[in-house]
Amino acid sequence: ADKNACREVLKTLQLYRQHLGYPSTMGLSNISFGLPNRPLINSTFFTMCLAAGLDAPIMNPYDESMQKALKASAALLGDDPCGLAFSQDEANLAVPKKAAVMKTTDLPILDAIKQAVIEGEKDIIVGLVVQALQEGKTGNEITEKGLTAAMTEIGEDFGSGRMFLPQVLLSAETMRAAFDKLKELIPASAEADKGxxxxxxxxxxxxxxxxxxxxxxxxxxxxxxxxxxxxxxxxxxxxxxxxxxxxxxxxxxxxxxxxxxxxxxxxxxxxxxxxxxxxxxxxxxxxxxxxxxxxxxxxxxxxxxxxxxxxxxxxx
Ligand code: B12
CATH class of the missing domain: 3.40.50.280 (Cobalamin-binding domain)
Incomplete structure (x- = not known):
């Protein structure tokens, strides 16, 4: 094997990106020909090529180590913002999803709010809070049984490695959006005279x-x-x-x-x-x-x- 081959490929990819800017494609697995542990060499080479600017690799899409390398690289190179998709994937591997997870919108409202925070569903949370108030739930009920209950569960999952920081961050943002809406709809008491x-x-x-x-x-x-x-x-x-x-x-x-x-x-x-x-x-x-x-x-x-x-x- 040519000891310079890998460096030459990386340099070529970089120059190609710098000077031409067209998408690039190439095969990967020849690099490991004749070596032990080919999957490791292939996936390592793959991540280097991605960092150097490779757009479309020719690879076996069912190869698990290549898939993992692709997702981890996306997280590190900023193509998967905050590593959220990567974290969700790893969390699902750590604990296979509970049998049938119900759609958030099919749950009773306080459970729906809790689940939306856990899943980090920022887009629907404000609507759910409004709906809960319309259904007669109080601000305290929503805060305790929806928001705080969600964070308690997230705390346990984070502590035991079933959930990761990017997911907690998204949940925290979701909770903040819900809470801001609550504060807006239920203004503080008018007379602030207790102290x-x-x-x-x-x-x-x-x-x-x-x-x-x-x-x-x-x-x-x-x-x-x-x-x-x-x-x-x-x-x-x-x-x-x-x-x-x-x-x-x-x-x-x-x-x-x-x-x-x-x-x-x-x-x-x-x-x-x-x-x-x-x-x-x-x-x-x-x-x-x-x-x-x-x-x-x-x-x-x-x-x-x-x-x-x-x-x-x-x-x-
Ligand atoms: C959400 C969260 C985050 C979010 C915070 C978002 C935000 N805007 O608040 C993010 C993702 C940013 C985060 C970051 C980190 N986190 Co964090 N995080 C949590 C988590 C999962 C939940 C906390 C929470 O919001 N709970 C829900 C609320 C409602 O509960 P609460 O805060 O306890 O509040 C209630 C009471 O405590 C009380 N209360 C609260 N405040 C006050 C104030 C007063 C005056 C009073 C009287 C009462 C009171 O009333 C509240 C309502 O009833 C906890 C796990 C846990 N078990 O707490 C970890 C946890 C606190 N985090 C932890 C760690 C280590 C970190 C990081 C260092 C992680 C990292 N490697 O980067 C960073 C720290 C950054 C920093 N410098 O502060 C550890 C701390 C471990 C330790 N013992 O020191 C915990 C315990 C997780 C763990 N098991 O490892 N985290």
Whole structure:
């Protein structure tokens, strides 16, 4: 075999693309002639050729390793945005689809919303939320039984390797679209007189779905909610708490790596003499952690957060 053959082919493909720009086609399997493990050599060569600009390979479409190489390359070369198709494929291989998956639109409405979030069906989710409200479901029911239930299942599947990051991202976007519509259709309560609640996801952490839900529930219960967003510097949180004379500062952390940020904010609030009580939440946080870092309250979910906030400001 010619040791330069592979490099020459790649160079040719690149030059061809640069100077001529026509689609290119070529056979692949001669490259492995006489070598052991031909499928491996063929699929490796194939991915190199794709990166160099090959458009139409002549190959056996039923060859599984070539198919996999094609899909993985599409994910890496940006032809499969965010690697979503690749992730869905791999997830289906890891767990064959449950027997008969019903079409989203045939399910009862809250189940349909849950399934649409899991499947990342961004196009239909807003319509489903509107339909659920028309059917008399409340915002809380939709949030709890539809959106949060979906995310809980996604969390389990992500943790156990049945779902991958691109899919979680798509589901998160779908959930956000649903939630934004809900907020638009059910505006926060008019009198925000129960107290001021500053809420944020701590520095280094971009998880904000649960924080948004908690903030919306608080706003709907009569709190003035100042949402600083996600990945927020400790100093920004402390400054806002002081400027706004906040009653409560709510902090979300979803990762073990970002939990120490909670301690940081609490220390800085104390140093600055803020009167606000601190309430913490998010997947990684526990009551034990709250006790150890000196937080005033821990809420496992948004409904609990509202209850505790009312206790803190003395309206319940
Ligand atoms: C969705 C999700 C994402 C989305 C987030 C999208 C978004 N805009 O939020 C994306 C895809 C971006 C993501 C990225 C990552 N993620 Co992620 N993600 C999740 C997942 C699957 C669900 C989280 C969620 O939204 N749940 C639904 C909501 C409704 O629940 P919730 O957040 O818990 O909120 C409720 C309560 O906690 C509480 N609450 C929430 N906030 C607050 C705030 C206050 C003040 C209070 C009182 C209460 C409260 O009330 C809420 C409503 O009832 C979790 C798995 C899990 N088990 O949580 C992993 C998870 C949190 N992610 C994880 C990881 C590792 C990552 C990445 C590092 C992955 C990577 N390799 O890149 C990155 C991190 C990026 C970063 N720097 O932050 C790990 C963390 C592990 C750990 N213990 O540290 C988890 C646990 C998954 C896992 N099992 O490995 N992720």
């Amino acid at each position: 001021t609640f500053v809420i944020a996801t701590v520095k280094g952490d971009v998880h904000d779905l649960g924080k948004n839900i908690t903030g919306a529930l608080l706003a709907n219960s009569g709190f003035k909610v100042i949402d600083l967003g996600k990945d927020v510097e400790a100093d920004t949180i402390v400054e806002t708490a002081i400027q706004q004379d906040a009653d409560v500062v709510g902090l979300a952390a979803l990762m073990t790596t970002t939990m120490p940020q909670i301690d940081k904010v609490i220390d800085k609030l104390q140093a600055a003499g803020a009167r606000a009580k601190v309430m913490i939440g998010g997947a990684a946080v526990t009551q034990d952690y709250a006790d150890s870092c000196g937080a005033d309250a821990y809420a496992a979910d948004g409904v609990k957060a509202v209850k505790l906030a009312k206790q803190i400001v003395g309206v319940e």
